[in-house]
Amino acid sequence: MNVVVCVKQVPDTESVIKVKPDGSDIITDDLKYVMNPYDEYGVEEALQIKEKFGGSVTILCMGPSRVVETIRTGLAMGADKAIHLDDPALEGGDAFATAKALAEALKGIEYDLVLCGKQAVDDDLSQTGQTLAELLGFPHASLIQKLEIADDNKSATVHCQVEGGLAVLDVSLPAVLTTQKGLNEPRYASLPGIMKAKKKPLDTKDLAALGLSADSVGCAGSKTIITKMTPPPERAAGKVIEGEGPQETVPKLVQLLREEAKVI
């Protein structure tokens, strides 16, 4: 089984995100970056598949040179090699433009399975995996929490999280699956892993190597544009409902939930 894991570098989930005064983007100066947490499940699952069936794990990551650190994290966890898509023209793309570049990168290589995180925790679009599957013409399943590859490596059974339950699907391979929390417990990179990561093959591709035109990817090739970013409104202070015991407070609470919060 050869598995490709699409990995995105995102601001550390504990970062304080500030928006530029003109609203065009966030301020990235002091941000610490990490591997998108949902992608970590993908890397872990790929490594487990390799441990079971053999084969290889490839990290595919798009972004400026800083993302190499995240790629190395994947390699240090145990992936065998990596492809880095690095070109200024690729920047600022939406899920569609990103999927397009990823799909193009996948053309030259052999694989049986592509794993993506169910969403990236920076823009939370939750679309790249599905779009990628469409562009590749492969089946896909989202929010997988369990993955069983058939012994002949031709199909897989996946458990997907659905509203209020679980959908069990059989998919033929190759397929694109997006990973959800609960799938596994991602390992840490070990010391030997970190030391070996640098020696593993890392193939950097620019737009020319991908064979794509600048207007088909990145900001120019996107179907959506970000017109403005604003920080979320400050949270208003909580309300304390005063009164003697539940007899008094509960009716007040119900009234507020109905009339103010409008949730019941």
Next chain:
Amino acid sequence: MIFKLTDDQEAIKTMVQNFAEKDLAPYVDEWEEKEIFPKEAFKKIAELGLFGLTCPEEYGGTNMGSLTSAIIYEELGKVYRAMSYLSISNLVCFLIYKNGNEDQRRKWVVPLAKGELFGGFALTEPNAGSDAAAVQTSAMKKGDDYVINGSKIFISAGGEADVYTVVAKTDKTKGAAGASILVVEKGTPGFSFGKTEKKMGMCSYPTRELIFDDCIVSKDHLLGDEGKGFRMIMEALDGGRINIGAISVGLAHAALTKALNYSKERVQFGKAISEFQGIQFMLADMATEIEAARLLVYKAAYMKDQGLKVTKEAAMAKKFATDMAMRVTTDAVQILGGYGYMKDYTVERYMREAKVGQIVEGTNQIQRVVIARELLR
């Protein structure tokens, strides 16, 4: 001079930090409070390769070198001071790797480096603390065996560790020159464990007495030559002292972080206490001292990695960093006021934990003896 970590060191630091925050931090209070030796956590640490810092890959180690090790211990110290036990197991691993023959390396170094076995280091005795040459435990040659008699006290992870490097006199007529190191495994007949001490801090690993009563080990358990024990220990201790320094830097950093955050939130006289210059000066001094200690530790480690003699530098780093951690943790308690004295706020634990650094691996008086001896050479 370049004050910059390598990419690998940065990656290792991040990994250890993530691990410490997720897999250690949430549990440390409970381990310390209930005196639980977190074997499972140590097993996880073993999987990361941290038990083999001092021996090469061919023996299951990761041979990280002193500076990278210091960075690791600093990160661990930020969350869990008692992780200094890891330094002891690594020290045992190093002693056997450095002085052992091939069979001994295969038998003990490989499993120690992988963390399948835990190490213990047994030097101190009731009448031999700082004056280590006064050890009375004896190991007398009898045919192809050694017969060990005596007792050791204050042994970290006593009872939990599997393999002990025991310092014993093979020649009772001599002082330091009569001391040798023998490897003794838990379960050897005649080797038992005595009293577990009640401690001021670092309660999550036992500190215990080892008792040797006609304990017989084959001569294959002797490391190197008879009478060379102290030379081996001195060499190993340079590394150990740098590690204690590094852990203390991490501990002090944790205390400063708590004090800093608290000072910004605590309001008295209508403003955050961080706005009082009296508090600001304390914070500034704490930060400065931490930085100074970190540099001493890193420099000693760097020199060691260059193959230079670091006896003096390691002693300076250990002394300064552990004294610094005592002051900084004490000030952190002060900044938190009455809350700092309460267990819920953790800084009192830091203060208790800082104290041990000034005592172990050679008290800070002994570090001065070492530094002065090097100066007056």
